[in-house]
Amino acid sequence: MRIFETPLYPYERSPDQDAAAPARHPVVVVGAGPAGLAAAVDLARRDIPVVLLDENDRVSYGSRAICFAKRALEILDRLGCGDEITGDGVTWSRGRVFFRDRRIYEFDLLAEEGHRRPAFINLQQYRLEELLVRRLRDLQSEGRPVELRGGSRVTKVEPAADSVLLTVETPEGPYRLEAEWVVACDGAGSTVRRELGLEFVGQVFEDNFLIADVTMKADFPTERWFWFDPPFNRGQSALLHKQPEGLWRIDLQLGPDVDREEEQRPENVVPRLRQMLGDDVEFELEWISVYTFQCARIDRFRHGRVLFAGDAAHQVSPFGARGANSGIQDVDNLVWKLERVLRGRSPDSLLDSYDAERVPAADENILNSTRSTDFISPKSETSRLFRDAVLNLAETQPMARPLVNSGRLSLPHVVLDSPLQSPDADGLPGRTRPGSPAVDAPVDDGWLLARLGDRFQLLAVGIDVPDDEPGLEVVGLPARRHPLLDERYLGGAPGALYLLRPDQHVAARFTDYDPERIAAALRRASAQETDDS
Amino acid sequence: MTRLRTEPNIPDGDGFYEELLELHQGRSKEESDSINARLILLLANHIGDREVLREAMKAAADTGL
Numbered sequence: 241m242r243i244f245e246t247p248l249y250p251y252e253r254s255p256d257q258d259a260a261a262p263a264r265h266p267v268v269v270v271g272a273g274p275a276g277l278a279a280a281v282d283l284a285r286r287d288i289p290v291v292l293l294d295e296n297d298r299v300s301y302g303s304r305a306i307c308f309a310k311r312a313l314e315i316l317d318r319l320g321c322g323d324e325i326t327g328d329g330v331t332w333s334r335g336r337v338f339f340r341d342r343r344i345y346e347f348d349l350l351a352e353e354g355h356r357r358p359a360f361i362n363l364q365q366y367r368l369e370e371l372l373v374r375r376l377r378d379l380q381s382e383g384r385p386v387e388l389r390g391g392s393r394v395t396k397v398e399p400a401a402d403s404v405l406l407t408v409e410t411p412e413g414p415y416r417l418e419a420e421w422v423v424a425c426d427g428a429g430s431t432v433r434r435e436l437g438l439e440f441v442g443q444v445f446e447d448n449f450l451i452a453d454v455t456m457k458a459d460f461p462t463e464r465w466f467w468f469d470p471p472f473n474r475g476q477s478a479l480l481h482k483q484p485e486g487l488w489r490i491d492l493q494l495g496p497d498v499d500r501e502e503e504q505r506p507e508n509v510v511p512r513l514r515q516m517l518g519d520d521v522e523f524e525l526e527w528i529s530v531y532t533f534q535c536a537r538i539d540r541f542r543h544g545r546v547l548f549a550g551d552a553a554h555q556v557s558p559f560g561a562r563g564a565n566s567g568i569q570d571v572d573n574l575v576w577k578l579e580r581v582l583r584g585r586s587p588d589s590l591l592d593s594y595d596a597e598r599v600p601a602a603d604e605n606i607l608n609s610t611r612s613t614d615f616i617s618p619k620s621e622t623s624r625l626f627r628d629a630v631l632n633l634a635e636t637q638p639m640a641r642p643l644v645n646s647g648r649l650s651l652p653h654v655v656l657d658s659p660l661q662s663p664d665a666d667g668l669p670g671r672t673r674p675g676s677p678a679v680d681a682p683v684d685d686g687w688l689l690a691r692l693g694d695r696f697q698l699l700a701v702g703i704d705v706p707d708d709e710p711g712l713e714v715v716g717l718p719a720r721r722h723p724l725l726d727e728r729y730l731g732g733a734p735g736a737l738y739l740l741r742p743d744q745h746v747a748a749r750f751t752d753y754d755p756e757r758i759a760a761a762l763r764r765a766s767a768q769e770t771d772d773s
Numbered sequence: 774m775t776r777l778r779t780e781p782n783i784p785d786g787d788g789f790y791e792e793l794l795e796l797h798q799g800r801s802k803e804e805s806d807s808i809n810a811r812l813i814l815l816l817a818n819h820i821g822d823r824e825v826l827r828e829a830m831k832a833a834a835d836t837g838l
């Protein structure tokens with residue numbers, strides 16, 4: 241039996257089902273996909289009691305996401321399962337681009353040095369989810385307050401004054417739960433979203449894609465191959481991508497108005513794959529499915545005590561691998577805020593910043609994936625003319641290659657105007673400006689990000705500061721010992737102080753030590769600021 | 774501030790115009806359209822200044838018709 245057919249968290253009766261009144265929980269997470277699992281793991285690590293509900297009892301069915309980007313991997317490091325996940329993935333850097341019947345160019349993505357994690361890995365989504373479930377089980381056995389309830393479908397959501405009432409359907413009938421906060425991670429078809437009557441606004445692309453996973457019988461290069469308008473799929477595109485365990489992912493664009501059943505028949509799929517891979521390549525078909533997609537989001541991700549994350553909040557086309565990656569980043573942004581609010585350390589307005597910071601991130605993802613879609617599937621004669629011009633030029637003119645858009649790698653969103661940020665200091669490097677996630681760098685025998693925790697902290701490079709600000713840990717490092725740290729955090733400055741949030745994002749930075757300004761920036765970053773100072 | 778040069782700048786304009794027509798001489802509409810698209814991309818890359826390109830696009834769209 242394949243992993244996605246194995247029940248990992250079968251339904252079990254919970255004492256809540258026999259309670260006289262609905263049991264009250266600080267946080268209920270709905271949906272155990274990548275976003276919901278990451279949320280539950282992060283909450284449990286912080287000792288916030290969490291109940292994770294899923295209508296199913298296993299990882300996501302079959303082939304979905306395969307590409308996980310560096311920022312998501314760094315977050316998974318913070319959650320304590322980055323080594324397993326990165327270790328199971330495959331990395332690649334070489335790619336080929338084909339146009340019609342020609343190979344037009346090849347490329348090598350030379351990754352920047354000095355990061356613990358690669359720019360991305362390829363790993364089956366079900367494998368990532370399995371490793372997150374395992375991490376959650378480990379936390380449970382350490383006594384952390386987390387419960388994963390399978391076979392538990394949320395059917396009704398009723399916001400009340402200081403809580404939310406959930407109705408949960410189980411194989412033994414329904415019961416009710418009271419949640420102080422609900423994190424809705426129940427995917428693109430979100431029940432919670434529908435229950436709150438929220439619109440999912442966007443564009444449904446009238447396009448179908450066939451996904452096939454194959455194993456190759458012989459060696460095949462670990463490269464990404466992308467075809468525009470190939471002979472075996474006229475007028476459409478195709479993608480070949482490596483997955484772990486000798487598996488290859490093939491994506492064939494089918495266009496609108498296709499007979500989905502017919503397209504999925506192996507006798508129709510195999511001849512196409514043969515044309516694509518060449519007659520001498522022997523392969524075996526492991527998986528076939530057809531999907532359609534949309535680019536859409538809800539207007540706001542916070543609705544009172546319900547917080548939406550992942551596909552429940554926004555959906556993008558698969559080009560550029562942004563779905564699961566951005567869901568994990570949503571959770572990274574949300575969970576520390578929820579912890580502070582639950583512990584009474586910050587007012588609940590801190591949660592409004594989740595909205596202010598993640599809605600623009602979703603828009604950026606939607607923009608990027610819409611641009612890729614427009615390049616891959618030109619919508620008019622003129623856009624096809626320019627698309628083909630780019631591809632024809634790309635064969636001989638390097639200038640055209642950056643315009644070829646078969647999906648852009650998911651990069652972390654830099655928040656430009658968050659209410660939690662303080663004005664920037666002059667003269668420090670742009671890539672670590674307020675709003676950016678901390679950039680990794682080698683320090684001593686390890687990595688900077690591993691030295692940073694998930695509390696508020698002051699990274700002090702080349703400036704001595706006393707470790708006496710309450711609620712702020714100091715991570716001190718010398719200047720001029722780690723060249724990449726200097727390059728990424730100092731530029732030409734002799735020293736710098738970085739106020740980092742629990743999600744390792746830069747909230748403020750300074751070139752000299754002024755405890756007043758640091759305390760003010762900390763108040764602002766935790767939404768405790770009452771005046772405009 | 775406009776950055777797009779709109780005063781005459783091509784030496785021997787008549788010669789340039791002739792070359793442009795020669796480029797399309799005897800070609801189908803489809804071939805010519807493709808060549809024009811590639812030409813725009815090559816020139817745009819050469820210019821490389823987003824502001825100038827934006828002004829040129831606007832000037833092209835706002836005149837004639």
Ligand SMILES: Cc1cc2nc3c(=O)[nH]c(=O)nc-3n(C[C@H](O)[C@H](O)[C@H](O)COP(=O)(O)OP(=O)(O)OC[C@H]3O[C@@H](n4cnc5c(N)ncnc54)[C@H](O)[C@@H]3O)c2cc1C
Pocket residue numbers: 270271272273274275276293294295296300303304305306307308365392393394395425426427428429430431432451531549550551552558560561562563564565566567
């Ligand atoms: C073909 C394809 C390729 C993709 N490639 C990539 C890629 O390379 N990289 C990438 O980052 N993303 C990719 N994506 C997108 C990615 O799969 C999704 O973005 C991701 O699964 C979203 O995670 P999620 O946790 O928000 O939701 P989901 O994974 O959809 O999880 C939702 C969970 O909620 C549960 N649920 C639903 N309703 C209820 C309910 N009422 N009560 C209880 N539980 C409920 C479901 O059982 C499910 O477990 C791809 C998607 C497709 C289809």
